[in-house]
Amino acid sequence: MARISAGVATSHVPAVGAAIDLGKTQDDYWKPLFQGYEYSKQWISENPPDVVFLVYNDHANAFSMDLIPTFAIGCAETFKPADEGWGPRKVPDVSGHPELASHITQSVIQDDFDLTVVNKMDVDHGLTVPLSLMFGQPQSWPCKVIPFAVNVVLYPVPSGLRCYLLGKAIRKAVDSFDRDLNVQIWGTGGMSHQLQGPRAGLINKAFDQSFLDQLIEQPQQLAEMPHLDYIRHGGSEGIELVMWLIMRGALDQNVQVKHRFYHVPASNTAVGHLILEH
Amino acid sequence: MSIDKPYEGIAGTTIFDHDMARQGYHLNQFCMSLMKSDNRERFKADQKAYLDQWSLTEDQKQAVLARDYNQLISLGGNIYFLAKIFSTDGLSFQYAASTMTGMSEQEYKTMMLNGGRQSEYPFPDEKGV
Numbered sequence: 118m119a120r121i122s123a124g125v126a127t128s129h130v131p132a133v134g135a136a137i138d139l140g141k142t143q144d145d146y147w148k149p150l151f152q153g154y155e156y157s158k159q160w161i162s163e164n165p166p167d168v169v170f171l172v173y174n175d176h177a178n179a180f181s182m183d184l185i186p187t188f189a190i191g192c193a194e195t196f197k198p199a200d201e202g203w204g205p206r207k208v209p210d211v212s213g214h215p216e217l218a219s220h221i222t223q224s225v226i227q228d229d230f231d232l233t234v235v236n237k238m239d240v241d242h243g244l245t246v247p248l249s250l251m252f253g254q255p256q257s258w259p260c261k262v263i264p265f266a267v268n269v270v271l272y273p274v275p276s277g278l279r280c281y282l283l284g285k286a287i288r289k290a291v292d293s294f295d296r297d298l299n300v301q302i303w304g305t306g307g308m309s310h311q312l313q314g315p316r317a318g319l320i321n322k323a324f325d326q327s328f329l330d331q332l333i334e335q336p337q338q339l340a341e342m343p344h345l346d347y348i349r350h351g352g353s354e355g356i357e358l359v360m361w362l363i364m365r366g367a368l369d370q371n372v373q374v375k376h377r378f379y380h381v382p383a384s385n386t387a388v389g390h391l392i393l394e395h
Numbered sequence: 396m397s398i399d400k401p402y403e404g405i406a407g408t409t410i411f412d413h414d415m416a417r418q419g420y421h422l423n424q425f426c427m428s429l430m431k432s433d434n435r436e437r438f439k440a441d442q443k444a445y446l447d448q449w450s451l452t453e454d455q456k457q458a459v460l461a462r463d464y465n466q467l468i469s470l471g472g473n474i475y476f477l478a479k480i481f482s483t484d485g486l487s488f489q490y491a492a493s494t495m496t497g498m499s500e501q502e503y504k505t506m507m508l509n510g511g512r513q514s515e516y517p518f519p520d521e522k523g524v
Contacts, residue, residue, distance in 0.1 A: 131488070132487075132488070132489075176475040176478070177423070177426075177427065177473065177475040177476045177478070177479075178430070181423070181424060181427040181476075182416065182420055182423050182424055182427070182476075183424075200430060201430070201482070202429065202430050202435075202478070202479050202482035202483065203482055270411065270473060270475055271411060271412070271413070271416055271473075272402075272410045272411055272412040272413075273412070309511075309514075311408065311512075312474045312488065312492055313408075313409065313464070313468055313474040313492070313495060314407045314408050314409055314465060314468060314495055315406075315407035315465070315495060315496055315497065316405075316406065316407030316408050316496075316512065317407075317492040317493075317495050317496050317503075317512075318492060318493075318496060318503060318506055318507055318511050318512040319511060319512045319514050320507075320510055320511025320512060320513070320514070321513075321514040322510070324514070344402070345401050345402055348402050348405060348408065348410065349402075349405055350514060352514075353408050353409075353410060354474075381507075381510050381511060382507040382508065382510070382511055384487075384488060384489050384507070385488060385489055385492050385507065385511075387511070
């Protein structure tokens with residue numbers, strides 16, 4: 118049977134992808150950030166997943182104002198890196214897992230989570246930057262990836278509780294897939310940041326550290342946190358953090374923290390990173 | 396009955412909700428058009444003429460020409476869509492963010508290196524921001 122073996126949380130700042138692509142990871146500005154992912158690359162080489170279920174958000178690339186799904190699951194065989202306005206990142210195409218994606222879709226819709234099925238989609242930095250952080254710069258990604266896009270751009274976004282419960286439904290779906298697969302679930306985005314208006318540049322370390330603590334120890338309680346608190350304390354774009362609760366919901370109540378890292382700044386953003394096993 | 400929007404009280408922050416999205420629909424779709432290289436070239440060659448092909452309000456057009464991102468956001472623009480404009484200009488997200496804060500790019504960079512704009516947490520007064 119398939120099983121979810123671990124959860125990973127990480128920010129997906131586009132400038133981090135640019136730093137990797139332009140060979141700047143050892144620059145003074147970026148070095149402390151990338152040092153925080155050295156353990157992670159070692160860990161994932163020792164714990165290679167067959168499939169990563171990757172929760173992220175699109176940033177007005179695959180989805181314009183034409184179509185805005187709240188939860189969209191990528192069921193295609195391949196996904197190409199998006200051209201976000203300055204040419205696609207020169208990273209490998211992403212190979213999907215249509216069988217598992219379809220199985221999860223069928224299962225969670227029957228558990229009342231009405232997903233949008235996407236069979237054609239380019240994937241932006243929200244998905245490719247986490248892959249680069251964890252796997253470096255391989256010729257091809259070493260596993261299959263199921264992209265799972267959450268609307269966190271057009272308010273209201275799904276609640277933390279909705280995301281947490283969706284994680285549980287995804288767990289149930291993976292557990293019932295009749296093939297022996299090692300699946301990891303990643304939640305990406307965050308941490309505190311605000312990219313717009315006179316309050317741009319907001320960072321809130323206390324909020325972020327509290328979020329990390331609660332995500333590990335009291336996820337159910339954290340899931341009850343209203344949107345307003347994310348925006349007020351974590352910035353208008355900090356609301357991306359609801360996506361981490363999908364990851365957390367798919368893990369057991371008790372988790373083992375293999376790695377925890379926090380760094381400010383990456384461009385406009387606080388970077389947080391966790392590796393959880395159960 | 397109207398929909399409760401408690402986030403409207405947060406200073407210096409505009410939440411891109413459905414009312415804003417309705418107001419900014421054509422503006423944001425214009426921004427999306429700049430993801431195509433041909434369109435970027437046409438826009439750069441004659442910005443006014445390119446904008447006139449879209450159903451933007453006059454205020455929205457003027458704000459695009461002025462690269463007034465606070466004004467664009469107040470007129471329904473969303474930052475991820477507006478990013479297509481400053482990307483077309485070859486400018487970074489950090490630069491664009493700095494223009495909205497009244498700081499120079501260098502002042503803004505320095506603020507970020509020093510840990511960003513500080514926010515109290517937890518808030519002593521739930522109503523104050």
